[in-house]
Amino acid sequence: MRKGGQTRTLILNEAVVLASRVGLEGLSIGSLATRLGMSKSGLFAHFGSKEDLQLQTLKQGQARFEETVFRPALKEARGLPRLRALLANWFSWVEQQSEVPGGCLMLAASIEYDDRPGAVRDLLVAGQRELRGAIAKAIRLAIDERHLKPETDPWQLTFELFGIVLATHHDRRLLGDAHALDRARAALERLIAAHQIPAAA
Amino acid sequence: MRKGGQTRTLILNEAVVLASRVGLEGLSIGSLATRLGMSKSGLFAHFGSKEDLQLQTLKQGQARFEETVFRPALKEARGLPRLRALLANWFSWVEQQSEVPGGCLMLAASIEYDDRPGAVRDLLVAGQRELRGAIAKAIRLAIDERHLKPETDPWQLTFELFGIVLATHHDRRLLGDAHALDRARAALERLIAAHQIPAAA
DNA sequence: GTATATAACGAACGTTCGTACTATTATGCG
DNA sequence: CGCATAATAGTACGAACGTTCGTTATATAC
Numbered sequence: 001m002r003k004g005g006q007t008r009t010l011i012l013n014e015a016v017v018l019a020s021r022v023g024l025e026g027l028s029i030g031s032l033a034t035r036l037g038m039s040k041s042g043l044f045a046h047f048g049s050k051e052d053l054q055l056q057t058l059k060q061g062q063a064r065f066e067e068t069v070f071r072p073a074l075k076e077a078r079g080l081p082r083l084r085a086l087l088a089n090w091f092s093w094v095e096q097q098s099e100v101p102g103g104c105l106m107l108a109a110s111i112e113y114d115d116r117p118g119a120v121r122d123l124l125v126a127g128q129r130e131l132r133g134a135i136a137k138a139i140r141l142a143i144d145e146r147h148l149k150p151e152t153d154p155w156q157l158t159f160e161l162f163g164i165v166l167a168t169h170h171d172r173r174l175l176g177d178a179h180a181l182d183r184a185r186a187a188l189e190r191l192i193a194a195h196q197i198p199a200a201a
Numbered sequence: 202m203r204k205g206g207q208t209r210t211l212i213l214n215e216a217v218v219l220a221s222r223v224g225l226e227g228l229s230i231g232s233l234a235t236r237l238g239m240s241k242s243g244l245f246a247h248f249g250s251k252e253d254l255q256l257q258t259l260k261q262g263q264a265r266f267e268e269t270v271f272r273p274a275l276k277e278a279r280g281l282p283r284l285r286a287l288l289a290n291w292f293s294w295v296e297q298q299s300e301v302p303g304g305c306l307m308l309a310a311s312i313e314y315d316d317r318p319g320a321v322r323d324l325l326v327a328g329q330r331e332l333r334g335a336i337a338k339a340i341r342l343a344i345d346e347r348h349l350k351p352e353t354d355p356w357q358l359t360f361e362l363f364g365i366v367l368a369t370h371h372d373r374r375l376l377g378d379a380h381a382l383d384r385a386r387a388a389l390e391r392l393i394a395a396h397q398i399p400a401a402a
Numbered sequence: 403g404t405a406t407a408t409a410a411c412g413a414a415c416g417t418t419c420g421t422a423c424t425a426t427t428a429t430g431c432g
Numbered sequence: 433c434g435c436a437t438a439a440t441a442g443t444a445c446g447a448a449c450g451t452t453c454g455t456t457a458t459a460t461a462c
Contacts, residue, residue, distance in 0.1 A: 007439085021316065026226060028419065041422090042440040050420060101316050111312045114374040115222065115302050128375060159368055159384045166371060167364030173315040174329060183360045194395065203460085208409080230450065242452085243410035251450060 008046050011036060015057040016064070020102025023112050024054045024120060054120050061105040062127045069093050070134065079145030080196070083138045087188055090165055091181060098172040107169055132158055152195045160191060209247050212237060216258040217265070221303025224313050225255045225321060255321050262306040263328045270294050271335065280346030281397070284339045288389055291366055292382060299373040308370055333359055353396045361392060 014036055019027040029050065033043040047053040069092075073085040097104045106127065113121040136154040143152055164187045171180035215237055220228040230251065234244040248254040270293075274286040298305045307328065314322040337355040344353055365388045372381035 023224070023226075023313065025224075030418065030420090039441050040420090041442070044421075045440070103312070103315055108312050110371060110375045111304070111309050112224065114304055114371075125375060156384055156387060159372065159381075160365070160388050162371070163364030163366075163368030163388070164361070165364075166367035167360055170311060170315075170363070170367060171360065174311050174326060180360075183357055186357060187361050187364070190395070194391070229448080231448070240411050241450090242412075245451070246409070246411095 007038075011043060011046060012056055012060040015053065016061050016105055017100070017102065019054075019057050019061075020097070020100070020105045020108060022102075024058065024105075024109050025112055027054065027057065029053065051119060055123060058105070058109060058120060058123055058127075062123075065093065065104075065106065068096075073138075078138075079142040080147035080192070083135075083142050084192075086135065086138055087161065087165075091168065091184055094165060094169050094172060095181060098169070103173045104169060107166070132162070135161065146197055148195045149197055157191070157195065161188070164188060164191070208239075212244060212247060213257055213261040216254065217262050217306055218301070218303065220255075220258050220262075221298070221301070221306045221309060223303075225259065225306075225310050226313055228255065228258065230254065252320060256324060259306070259310060259321060259324055259328075263324075266294065266305075266307065269297075274339075279339075280343045281348035281393070284336075284343050285393075287336065287339055288362065288366075292369065292385055295366060295370050295373060296382060299370070304374045305370060308367070333363070336362065347398055349393075349396045350398055358392070358396065362389070365389060365392070 011032070015027060015032055018032055018035065022028075029044055030040050033040045036043065047056060069086065069089040073082055073089055076082040076085040094104065102108070106124065109120070109124055110128070113124055132155075135158045139148065139152065139154040139157050142148045143150055143154070164184050168180045168184040171177040171183070212233070216228060216233055219233055219236065223229075230245055231241050234241045237244065248257060270287065270290040274283055274290055277283040277286040295305065303309070307325070310321070310325055311329070314325055333356075336359045340349065340353065340355040340358050343349045344351055344355070365385050369381045369385040372378040372384070
């Protein structure tokens, strides 16, 4: 019972790594088992089906994102500091995912499943909606704190911030552009400056 | 001789559609053949290998992008009009690719191959570099025409424009957000306004 | 109109896929 | 320690994968 749980976690950790490289669909039970030094059937027994394995793997990836990017940002003061921390953590996440092979699992899966209906896609969409909502909320708090102009549209700003992250991930990974992060930070600063209330108070 | 060429084109057109949905790696010769009502071996004979099929398919996709987004924009006056046309066509492309299943083949492949070395990746990177270069060039022309401020960084602006497109594609496809295009246009206008030289001349 | 080159076919190769069922080993509790 | 149960291994399956083969049908060229 306890042993099973811990190897299950071991499997899922490796599954996240592998799926980042070959996609959730390309993730095969056989190669995952080989990589872990266990039998295909032994591994399979932990999950009833491939779809379940995909779901659990995605959940694991989402949880790690949450821990790395989100939870730490909540310690910062609400408003602009928290929003900045969020983006900084997010940039770190992209950078970290760029060093390891495969990139961000959620971004890869978003493209892979963007028109493959099913439980995986549903989970993906739910996670994405949660993320967007959280960012928009942070923006709204920054407006309340009078850090950002009241006419700021939280969803529009969220959209533009997300675009910066996507472009960074893309440039960093496909093009191997080492300056992508600098570009991202510059874009972020310009974006914040455009919506910020001047410091005169 | 001539017959071979035209069925080859037929195959590639279908391959672009199919690969957009399942990825270039997920594209299987068997299902492609079935879909075209021909035999696996007959289809395979047109390409020496699966990798060749993937390459030709990607080239076909790139060519179509070029025709749809790029060439028409060259008719516009150099400077801001041409840059605007470029982005407008690009938005149309994303919108068009969002209605058809699968989305943009190049974006999907970018994620799929971002760390799978090989000829496919090389072709992808080359296409991406060409695209970036062309956008940056259009921006540079807009600076020369005194439509944009001389301190504008063409590569930085290209990066941010690309981010808008990526976010649009993402929101449109994964989230099915019908307002993504409005958000994109708003972001574009804000971005241009920030770099534009006031119309007073 | 016939010869020849090209295009398409059907079958089979060996491998890998996900899944099912059974047997064996390891673990945890009384 | 012994036993129940959980965890892993083993084996087999049908299907699909990319690829190769030899053959047939079709289109081009003389």
